Every structure is written in structure tokens, then in C-alpha cells.
Amino acid sequence: MVADKKVYAFIHHEFVPLTEAYLHISDLAIQRGYGIFDYFWIQRGQPLFFEDYLDRFYQSAGLMQLPVPLERRALREKALELIRLNNFPLSGMKLLLTGGYSESGYEPGTPNLVLIEQAVAYPEQENVEKGIKIITHEYQRELPAAKTINYNMGIRLIGQIKEKGAQDVLYHQNGIVTEFPRSNFFIVKQDNTIATPAREVLKGITRKNVLDLAAATYATEEGNITFEDVQQAKEAFQTSTTKRIVPIVQINDTLIGTGKPGSVTLALLQQLEALEQQYIDQTK
Amino acid sequence: MVADKKVYAFIHHEFVPLTEAYLHISDLAIQRGYGIFDYFWIQRGQPLFFEDYLDRFYQSAGLMQLPVPLERRALREKALELIRLNNFPLSGMKLLLTGGYSESGYEPGTPNLVLIEQAVAYPEQENVEKGIKIITHEYQRELPAAKTINYNMGIRLIGQIKEKGAQDVLYHQNGIVTEFPRSNFFIVKQDNTIATPAREVLKGITRKNVLDLAAATYATEEGNITFEDVQQAKEAFQTSTTKRIVPIVQINDTLIGTGKPGSVTLALLQQLEALEQQYIDQTK
Structure with a gap:
């Protein structure tokens, strides 16, 4: 160096x-x-x-x-x-x-x-191994389809996330969850269906890649996800360019599934890493 | 110069x-x-x-x-x-x-x-003489009590305001009107009560001054104002630091009162100008 x-x-x-x-x-x-x-x-x-x-x-x-x-x-x-x-x-x-x-x-x-x-550095391995805790906040981004520079709400919530010992905040509106300030949200249902919110969210590129990868093995759904859906889920995770896939093991005071990173989530992360390598090899 | x-x-x-x-x-x-x-x-x-x-x-x-x-x-x-x-x-x-x-x-x-x-230049006299037309848009600012730099919605609506031959856009939520991107809203009711939205608005300094001035002569109200209230109003106007008081004579396709700047509005503007001069004389 x-x-x-x-x-x-x-x-x-x-x-x-x-x-x-x-x-x-x-x-x-x-x-x-x-x-x-x-x-x-x-x-x-x-x-x-x-x-x-x-x-x-x-x-x-x-x-x-x-x-x-x-x-x-x-x-x-x-x-x-x-x-x-x-x-x-x-x-x-x-x-x-x-x-x-x-x-x-x-x-x-x-x-x-x-x-x-x-x-940049590769995502923290600790978050993948232990999974993260998230809190929730009622909020809807103004123009969800556009990646605007307006992050007022997310930045104002930084302190609250830390106070609660959490790593991120999931937005929701009228009981329907949507997205994180900088990542998308997924659940793995009990029947292994991979589901992610469809409306009022930014359509992440990693979200798209994960949906494509998942579709080869599982049923996938883009639709409304309620708090109840999250509580009944087997696994949950977030996706973003910088974080790839991070398992979520707790939402507010509720553990998700076993409270540990799930096998479907971790398998998808491996597949995503492989997809990245494949992309690089093909583009070179 | x-x-x-x-x-x-x-x-x-x-x-x-x-x-x-x-x-x-x-x-x-x-x-x-x-x-x-x-x-x-x-x-x-x-x-x-x-x-x-x-x-x-x-x-x-x-x-x-x-x-x-x-x-x-x-x-x-x-x-x-x-x-x-x-x-x-x-x-x-x-x-x-x-x-x-x-x-x-x-x-x-x-x-x-x-x-x-x-x-800066003094406000356009033409707007005071003729009054302005406004359109409406459903929107609520994120943190109305704070004067943040987030004007995404107001700026995106500039084109729509011009297309409709209007001069400004009044935000509303669930049938309750709130504020303009950069000014406050008032109506003069048939009984000469001066009313302005109370909740989810930025508390303008000119808004405060106008409420104080009005209270010497009229009843004043800070509360909810509906579209129906606006349509039944005798007069309407907007207030801001740069515009002082501007009469509003049309909201979307509906004329307000006689469709001309009202006498209560114009009297308040004179009083506001006098208050400014008084402030300067006293502070010197």
C-alpha cells in the first residue's frame, strides 16, 4: 500500500x-x-x-x-x-x-x-454470523421509486437505533412493512417462500438479484408483508449493495424464528457471492 | 450604485x-x-x-x-x-x-x-392588486415544526403550478389544508374571523405577526381548516417573510369570495407594513 x-x-x-x-x-x-x-x-x-x-x-x-x-x-x-x-x-x-x-x-x-x-471493506462477518436486531418506525419515503438524497428520517433515527441496541430500523405504514433507510427487507415463510414488500419501496439491485437467485429453488412473492407475517416468519434478512445479505434475528422485542441466522438466508448469501464472482469473470 | x-x-x-x-x-x-x-x-x-x-x-x-x-x-x-x-x-x-x-x-x-x-426586491405589487390563483396537492411535510432544507415536493410541483396558470400550491392531508411549500395560509370567514391551520405547519414569523395584528380587531382562530371552509370563506391569503401578505382569489377552479382581493386582507397588509416600520424605528 x-x-x-x-x-x-x-x-x-x-x-x-x-x-x-x-x-x-x-x-x-x-x-x-x-x-x-x-x-x-x-x-x-x-x-x-x-x-x-x-x-x-x-x-x-x-x-x-x-x-x-x-x-x-x-x-x-x-x-x-x-x-x-x-x-x-x-x-x-x-x-x-x-x-x-x-x-x-x-x-x-x-x-x-x-x-x-x-x-470499502467487505461487510462485517459478525453480523452474518450472529444476525442483527432491528427496530421499527412508522414512515413512508416521499417518492420511493427514486433514490433521492433525502435521508432526514433515517439520520434522525440513528440515535434511537443505538439506544435500543439495534442495528437498523424498518419502516412501516398502516401495519405494512416496507424498507430500511438504505436496504430492502425479506422474510422466509414457514413453507420456504421468499417474500419481500412490493409497494412503496426502492427497488434495490441486490433485492432483484436475490429474487432471481431464490426463484431457482423456492417460491418467491412480491406483495404486502404485515407485522404478523414477520412474527410468523421462519427467517428474515435485509439486502443492500454494501451489506449484501444480513440475517435479522430480532424485530423490536420479538425473536424471529429460532433467533439465529437461518439456513435459507445463509444459502442465498453464498449464492449471491457466487453471482458476483460470475459477473466479474464474465465481464472481464 | x-x-x-x-x-x-x-x-x-x-x-x-x-x-x-x-x-x-x-x-x-x-x-x-x-x-x-x-x-x-x-x-x-x-x-x-x-x-x-x-x-x-x-x-x-x-x-x-x-x-x-x-x-x-x-x-x-x-x-x-x-x-x-x-x-x-x-x-x-x-x-x-x-x-x-x-x-x-x-x-x-x-x-x-x-x-x-x-x-431582494419588494413583493410584486401586481399579485397584491389582482390576487393569485393556487392549486392544491396532497402532501404532509415530514417534520413540520422544523425548517429543514427538504423541498423535494415543492420543487417537483413547480411545473404543475405553471401549467395550471397558478402561482402556488397549497398542501392538504385528509381534506384538511395545511401550508404552502414556503408560506402559511389564512382565510377570512364570513363573520370576519381570521383563521389559519394550527397543526402540521411551520409556524411562520409573518403568520405570528398577522395573528397578533388581527387579534386587535377580529376574532382569530388556529385550528383545522377544510376545503369546504376555504370555499365558504370571504377572503383568503398567504403570508411569508418575502411575500408579506398576498391575497388568494382562486383555489383550483373555485373563486374565493368575490374573486378579488378582500378589504380585510388588504387592511392587514397595511398594518403589517406599519409594524415593520415601527420595528425598525424602535430597534435603531
């Missing part, structure tokens, strides 16, 4: 050292919290499931009426160039699109596109 | 030219839309109703768990120093507090405090 390795970002149409990547305070992200983003992992120089993330990035931008200043091919090339420049062994990249410099401080300007890559 | 007059802002604990006021992209406003602000007017060097705005700024910060890096006395002095530096005839100042530079991109860091002052 080289000490003080210089990390680059892409901003204002050029590559600059990350430490020098600034936005003027007239940007609508700063003025009005207005922007969208996406985030993917890079292993051995390959952005994992890249096209799926690009799909969602452009979709979020469209839902928030933000024109992306680069066409898909050009954006893909800039991301790959940044990956080559930084040359991390394992990293995550954020594609960020803000409302741009706004003269009125309210009407969007020309969106600012920022690419940020940072070294 | 001096051409190219240099405008200053306060950021990173110093006064810098506004054109050089930047935040690093690790700031939680940019990463997660996390921050609060407040905004007041300055006439003849005097910040109008300054203490009320400072109250609300610190209250919003507390609700979002953001410690303000300056105590109230120091913040007041920095604001006054910026006002002297810029020396605008008429201006507005934004106090902005972000989640700060965040290492994880999720957990708040040390909040960044930014003071931005810009020249």
Missing part, C-alpha cells in the same frame, strides 16, 4: 483530487436538499451489475426532473476512467446528481454531476 | 466573497439532504423581527439534532457584521446549518454554518 494515495473524484466535468471537490453553496442540494444518487461496488476493477445501477440512476433523475449532463455511454466511460485512476482493490462509487447552481435558490439550475469513489 | 459590488458570505468561520463560498462534497447536505435554515429580511440595516427568526433557527437545529457552532450572541453579531459589510438597501439573509462533513457519508459531522445575504 502506498501511503497518502491520491484519490480522485469527477466534478464540474473533470477529474480532481477528492479533497478539492467542492460545490458552490448556491447548489440546490445545499439550498433545498434536492438531488438523486446511486451507488455500486467495484471488485477487481469491475463495477458490479453496472447496467442495473445506471438504469436506476437515470430513472431517479427522470422522476426528479433532473436532466443528466452526460449520456449513458459517456457517463459509463467517466466512471471506468475514475476506477482506473483510483485503482482501489475494493471500492464503492457514488453517482450524485444535484439540482445545480440555482439563481433563485429554489428553481433547479443545470444539474451538477459528481462521481465519488472510495475504498 | 457601484458596479460589481462585492457580496460577502460567512462560511467556515470567516467572511469570504459569496462567489468563493463552497462546501466540500462530503457535507451531509450534499450527501443526504440533511440541514436546516432560516431566512429573514433586512431593511435599513435592521434584521426584521430578528429574535423570532433566531428562536426558530435554534429550534429547527435542535429538532434535527444539529448543534449550532455559534452561540446566539455570537451568531447575532456575525449576522450584523455581514449586514454592515454588504450594506444592501434591502436584502434577505439565510442562516444555513448543514449536517457537516461526514466521514461515513451518513452520520452527521460537525455542522457547517453558512450565512448568505442577497439583495
Whole structure:
């Protein structure tokens, strides 16, 4: 490892050292919290499931009426160039699109596109081995299909999660559970059906991959999941780009299943890791 | 007037030219839309109703768990120093507090405090003379008591407001109207009672001033206001720091009262302007 390795970002149409990547305070992200983003992992120089993330990035931008200043091919090339420049062994990249410099401080300007890559570590093995405890909170994200930068509720709940000795918070509305601030939710029913909420959630790329993998072996369901469904489940887990699959063993004061990570969950995690390797080998 | 007059802002604990006021992209406003602000007017060097705005700024910060890096006395002095530096005839100042530079991109860091002052113009006389048309949209802000920077819904509705030939959008939930993205709502009932929504709204400083002024002459009510109440009202208006009082003459396809700005509304606007002058004369 080289000490003080210089990390680059892409901003204002050029590559600059990350430490020098600034936005003027007239940007609508700063003025009005207005922007969208996406985030993917890079292993051995390959952005994992890249096209799926690009799909969602452009979709979020469209839902928030933000024109992306680069066409898909050009954006893909800039991301790959940044990956080559930084040359991390394992990293995550954020594609960020803000409302741009706004003269009125309210009407969007020309969106600012920022690419940020940072070294990451593989998910904590302890969480996989022991499973995590989650709490619940009634809340519905405003525009669930878009990956906006609005995380007000999630961030305000950080303290409450810690106080309760939990690791995450599951949102629900009218008794129907939906998603975590940054991950999707699944249960394994007693008959091994793999089920995940269908409505009012962000459609995670890992969620999609897990549904595809599960469908080879089990019945899968996208639909409403109630608190009662969760309590009666055999297993539960969360999925995200950074966490892959994490077993959930307790929701509020209730143990799920045996209170230990379940075999279906752990098998799916193995399959997901294998899918990642397969993707990298095929893309190389 | 001096051409190219240099405008200053306060950021990173110093006064810098506004054109050089930047935040690093690790700031939680940019990463997660996390921050609060407040905004007041300055006439003849005097910040109008300054203490009320400072109250609300610190209250919003507390609700979002953001410690303000300056105590109230120091913040007041920095604001006054910026006002002297810029020396605008008429201006507005934004106090902005972000989640700060965040290492994880999720957990708040040390909040960044930014003071931005810009020249403003008095509200459009045309809107006062003719009154405005508004549309309605079902939506509830997440943490209505806090002035957060989250304006996703308001900004997304800009296009719809223009398409319908309207000037603003009134939020409602379950048939109860609440507030505009950036102003409060009032009706004048047939018996001249001045009424404004009480719950799930930001408590505007102009709203408070108008309630106080109205109470000298009329009955006032803070409570639930339904669509039916609006349709049966004699007059309606909106209040905000930048707009003062603007008569509303049409809501969706329905005229309000005579369809012209009402005499109670216009009298309150005169009283509000007088209150501003009185405040300035007393504070000098």
C-alpha cells in the first residue's frame, strides 16, 4: 500500500483530487436538499451489475426532473476512467446528481454531476454470523421509486437505533412493512417462500438479484408483508449493495424464528457471492 | 450604485466573497439532504423581527439534532457584521446549518454554518392588486415544526403550478389544508374571523405577526381548516417573510369570495407594513 494515495473524484466535468471537490453553496442540494444518487461496488476493477445501477440512476433523475449532463455511454466511460485512476482493490462509487447552481435558490439550475469513489471493506462477518436486531418506525419515503438524497428520517433515527441496541430500523405504514433507510427487507415463510414488500419501496439491485437467485429453488412473492407475517416468519434478512445479505434475528422485542441466522438466508448469501464472482469473470 | 459590488458570505468561520463560498462534497447536505435554515429580511440595516427568526433557527437545529457552532450572541453579531459589510438597501439573509462533513457519508459531522445575504426586491405589487390563483396537492411535510432544507415536493410541483396558470400550491392531508411549500395560509370567514391551520405547519414569523395584528380587531382562530371552509370563506391569503401578505382569489377552479382581493386582507397588509416600520424605528 502506498501511503497518502491520491484519490480522485469527477466534478464540474473533470477529474480532481477528492479533497478539492467542492460545490458552490448556491447548489440546490445545499439550498433545498434536492438531488438523486446511486451507488455500486467495484471488485477487481469491475463495477458490479453496472447496467442495473445506471438504469436506476437515470430513472431517479427522470422522476426528479433532473436532466443528466452526460449520456449513458459517456457517463459509463467517466466512471471506468475514475476506477482506473483510483485503482482501489475494493471500492464503492457514488453517482450524485444535484439540482445545480440555482439563481433563485429554489428553481433547479443545470444539474451538477459528481462521481465519488472510495475504498470499502467487505461487510462485517459478525453480523452474518450472529444476525442483527432491528427496530421499527412508522414512515413512508416521499417518492420511493427514486433514490433521492433525502435521508432526514433515517439520520434522525440513528440515535434511537443505538439506544435500543439495534442495528437498523424498518419502516412501516398502516401495519405494512416496507424498507430500511438504505436496504430492502425479506422474510422466509414457514413453507420456504421468499417474500419481500412490493409497494412503496426502492427497488434495490441486490433485492432483484436475490429474487432471481431464490426463484431457482423456492417460491418467491412480491406483495404486502404485515407485522404478523414477520412474527410468523421462519427467517428474515435485509439486502443492500454494501451489506449484501444480513440475517435479522430480532424485530423490536420479538425473536424471529429460532433467533439465529437461518439456513435459507445463509444459502442465498453464498449464492449471491457466487453471482458476483460470475459477473466479474464474465465481464472481464 | 457601484458596479460589481462585492457580496460577502460567512462560511467556515470567516467572511469570504459569496462567489468563493463552497462546501466540500462530503457535507451531509450534499450527501443526504440533511440541514436546516432560516431566512429573514433586512431593511435599513435592521434584521426584521430578528429574535423570532433566531428562536426558530435554534429550534429547527435542535429538532434535527444539529448543534449550532455559534452561540446566539455570537451568531447575532456575525449576522450584523455581514449586514454592515454588504450594506444592501434591502436584502434577505439565510442562516444555513448543514449536517457537516461526514466521514461515513451518513452520520452527521460537525455542522457547517453558512450565512448568505442577497439583495431582494419588494413583493410584486401586481399579485397584491389582482390576487393569485393556487392549486392544491396532497402532501404532509415530514417534520413540520422544523425548517429543514427538504423541498423535494415543492420543487417537483413547480411545473404543475405553471401549467395550471397558478402561482402556488397549497398542501392538504385528509381534506384538511395545511401550508404552502414556503408560506402559511389564512382565510377570512364570513363573520370576519381570521383563521389559519394550527397543526402540521411551520409556524411562520409573518403568520405570528398577522395573528397578533388581527387579534386587535377580529376574532382569530388556529385550528383545522377544510376545503369546504376555504370555499365558504370571504377572503383568503398567504403570508411569508418575502411575500408579506398576498391575497388568494382562486383555489383550483373555485373563486374565493368575490374573486378579488378582500378589504380585510388588504387592511392587514397595511398594518403589517406599519409594524415593520415601527420595528425598525424602535430597534435603531
